[in-house]
Amino acid sequence: MAHYLARHHDGPGSIAAACRAALQPPCSVGLTLAADAALARRISLCGDGPLADAGETLQINLGEGPCVQALQQRATVLAADLTDPGTVRLWPIFASQAQDRGIHAAFALPAASHPRFADRAGIVLSLYRDRSGPLSPADQHTAHIHLEAAQLLLQAACTSAPEDDPPFLRFTPRQAAVHQAVGVIMQRHHLSADHALDRLRAHAHSRGIDLSDLAHAVVHEGLALPD
Incomplete structure (x- = not known):
């Protein structure tokens, strides 16, 4: 599968679409490359299905959820019911807001680290379901097959173009704004990347606004966050 997709330049988006089509019952699929659990070193490669964008955005905004935990623990995370008390204790905000967006189960399957990136880098396949x-x-076996294909495709793309990242490793405008805002906050407040991201997330949550919208205001409108 990875060989076919590499030859036809379809990229990881087709991996997500193929994975979603093969699962029963269907799930929305997100594919993430990350060096650690912080957004500062995380790229959402693609998503497929009506719940994927909401699930990926929530985890980026909140810094919690199954993908974040899978990255931290390097282990598969299976949250079969987001109303389960244990799940709610793990991710109180994500569990509540995910349900508001129609996500009632979420699963994250991490792959091994990629040699092109830092030791902690890895790919996570996230699945979101409306029940x-x-x-x-x-379905776990099917998802792992597609995850391995995605990793092989990433390896092939990085090996064939060592000087330039392939197009699917470039940030979307929304992700780029958050990364830029983290840099601005680091410079203004003399903070580390993790602390700058925490401050950005905390302000977005306290004001009830999307993280990328706040980041845009910091970068392009000169908004200064309070100390």
């Missing part, structure tokens, strides 16, 4: 219930062993 609660476990992910079947057969």
Whole structure:
């Protein structure tokens, strides 16, 4: 599969679409490359399905959720019911806001680190479903096959173009704004990247606004966050 997609230049977006089509019942699919759990070193490669954008955006905005935990623990995370008390304790805000957006189960499957990137880098395949219930062993197997294909495709793309990142590794405008805002806050307040991102997230949450919208205001409108 990875060989076919590489030859036809379809990229990881087709991996997500193929994975979603193969799962029963269908799930929305997100594919993320990250060096750690912080957005400062995380790229959402693609998404497919009606819940993927909401699920990926929530985890970027909040810094919590199954993909974040999978990156931190380097282990598969299976949240079959976002109303489960244990799940709510792990990700109180994500669990609530995900349900508001129609996500009732979420799963994250990490791949091994890629040699092109830092030791902590890795790919995570995230699955979002509009109903609660476990992910079947057969669907877990299918998802792992597609995840391995995505990793092989990434390796092939990086090996063939060592001087330039392939197009699917470039930030979307929304992601780029957040990364730029983190840099601005680091310079203004003399903070580390993690602390700058925490401050940006905290301000966005306290004001009830989207993280990327706040980042745009910081970068392009000169908005200064309070100390």
